Amino acid sequence: MTDLSPPPLRNDCFALPAGVNWTPVDEALALLRDRLTPVTAAEDVAIGDALGRILAQNVVALRSNPPQANSAVDGYGFAGAVPEGAHVLPLMQGRAAAGVPYAGAVPAGTALRVLTGAALPKGVDTVILEEDVNANDGQIAFRGPLKQGANARKAGEDVVAGDVALTAGRVLTPADLALLSATGVARVHVRKPLRVAVISTGDELVDPGQPAGEGQIFDANRPMLLSMVRRFGAETIDMGRVADDRAALRAALDSAAAQADVILTSGGASAGDEDHVSALLTEAGAMQEWRIAVKPGRPLALGMWQGRPVFGLPGNPVAAMVCTLVFARPAVALLAGAGWNEPQGFLLPAAFEKRKKPGRREYLRGRIRDGKVEAFKSEGSGRISGLSWAEGLIEIEDGARQIQPGDPVRFIPFTSYGL
Numbered sequence: 203m204t205d206l207s208p209p210p211l212r213n214d215c216f217a218l219p220a221g222v223n224w225t226p227v228d229e230a231l232a233l234l235r236d237r238l239t240p241v242t243a244a245e246d247v248a249i250g251d252a253l254g255r256i257l258a259q260n261v262v263a264l265r266s267n268p269p270q271a272n273s274a275v276d277g278y279g280f281a282g283a284v285p286e287g288a289h290v291l292p293l294m295q296g297r298a299a300a301g302v303p304y305a306g307a308v309p310a311g312t313a314l315r316v317l318t319g320a321a322l323p324k325g326v327d328t329v330i331l332e333e334d335v336n337a338n339d340g341q342i343a344f345r346g347p348l349k350q351g352a353n354a355r356k357a358g359e360d361v362v363a364g365d366v367a368l369t370a371g372r373v374l375t376p377a378d379l380a381l382l383s384a385t386g387v388a389r390v391h392v393r394k395p396l397r398v399a400v401i402s403t404g405d406e407l408v409d410p411g412q413p414a415g416e417g418q419i420f421d422a423n424r425p426m427l428l429s430m431v432r433r434f435g436a437e438t439i440d441m442g443r444v445a446d447d448r449a450a451l452r453a454a455l456d457s458a459a460a461q462a463d464v465i466l467t468s469g470g471a472s473a474g475d476e477d478h479v480s481a482l483l484t485e486a487g488a489m490q491e492w493r494i495a496v497k498p499g500r501p502l503a504l505g506m507w508q509g510r511p512v513f514g515l516p517g518n519p520v521a522a523m524v525c526t527l528v529f530a531r532p533a534v535a536l537l538a539g540a541g542w543n544e545p546q547g548f549l550l551p552a553a554f555e556k557r558k559k560p561g562r563r564e565y566l567r568g569r570i571r572d573g574k575v576e577a578f579k580s581e582g583s584g585r586i587s588g589l590s591w592a593e594g595l596i597e598i599e600d601g602a603r604q605i606q607p608g609d610p611v612r613f614i615p616f617t618s619y620g621l
């Protein structure tokens with residue numbers, strides 16, 4: 203059923219409300235959340251291949267965990283509870299071990315040797331730890347009190363068969379694979395990976411390793427964006443570099459649209475002479491210039507190319523990375539079927555001072571040392587070394603702020619963005 207591809211996005215899905223000059227970050231994000239829908243079909247995979255994949259539907263536990271009551275410790279089982287004081291119980295022959303149940307029933311007032319994980323035999327609901335017992339000559343001696351059910355796990359106390367164990371949109375973690383296995387689920391229905399094409403644009407770009415002439419710079423964005431997208435869990439298609447040439451860019455976009463579900467470009471997204479990404483999207487009639495009140499950030503060119511959403515990121519590597527984390531990442535997650543998720547941030551004392559005017563949300567490159575948030579020494583948007591130095595972003599709200607050392611600031615680790 204779900205192997206059918208979902209319907210394509212509408213050409214006007216990135217339209218912004220009219221008359222707004224600078225869209226606040228939260229409004230821009232709300233727009234993405236409301237407009238974008240999953241674009242990937244689904245397939246069945248074995249759970250061994252399911253790590254990082256996105257559930258296409260809820261998964262129901264086929265078996266309870268634990269499937270039957272069992273012992274949590276090595277010890278002696280009997281019918282509880284036991285009052286305070288000294289007790290002696292006759293010991294039955296035999297034992298119950300994990301995977302090797304005791305066939306008979308344990309009569310009231312007698313005990314049986316039980317090992318961790320053993321299914322509790324009939325007549326046993328309570329286990330005393332072997333360390334708390336003296337055993338000899340077919341008897342055990344111990345001291346109460348002991349509550350009924352002590353050291354025993356009830357059937358289904360974790361998950362009951364028929365319950366929803368995991369919900370659609372879940373990005374499967376190692377622990378999820380344990381939960382699925384324990385509840386008897388061997389295969390899952392997951393989304394096919396989102397395919398994301400990455401294109402760098404600019405006459406000045408050459409690849410590292412190539413000779414770079416005067417006025418040329420190495421393409422820093424493409425390796426960064428390709429690896430970010432991979433960390434977001436998507437498949438990448440490296441479309442290489444394209445010169446500031448409309449026909450070449452058109453051909454690259456055509457090729458990307460034929461192979462990928464989403465296209466990320468960097469550079470050429472503003473409204474200048476050599477800004478061919480925005481020019482082509484405009485020509486296709488599906489271009490939206492997103493002027494977002496964010497620093498660092500130049501306008502984003504959002505649009506559709508042959509039915510594929512295009513994120514035209516700024517060329518500046520710092521802005522490209524921040525815009526990818528803040529805007530492209532949640533969009534990619536939605537398109538991939540994982541639903542909307544917000545990165546977890548933490549309020550921690552600042553180790554820096556900063557004065558900020560109202561009007562724009564700001565993201566600084568930051569890291570935590572000794573429980574305090576440090577900011578990179580320069581806010582210069584060309585400082586790639588600061589991206590590499592940083593371990594997360596410091597998010598400073600849209601309004602004015604006067605931050606003194608020790609004041610709480612919101613730090614969002616790169617890991618919260620999936621990096």
Ligand code: AMP
Binds near residue numbers: 402422472515
């Ligand atoms: P643009 O957005 O095309 O106007 O580019 C803005 C700035 O980012 C310019 O200084 C570009 O040279 C630089 N830039 C654009 N693309 C890249 C890239 N792939 N790697 C490094 N810098 C870039």
Ligand code: MG
Binds near residue numbers: 469470517
């Ligand atoms: Mg350019």
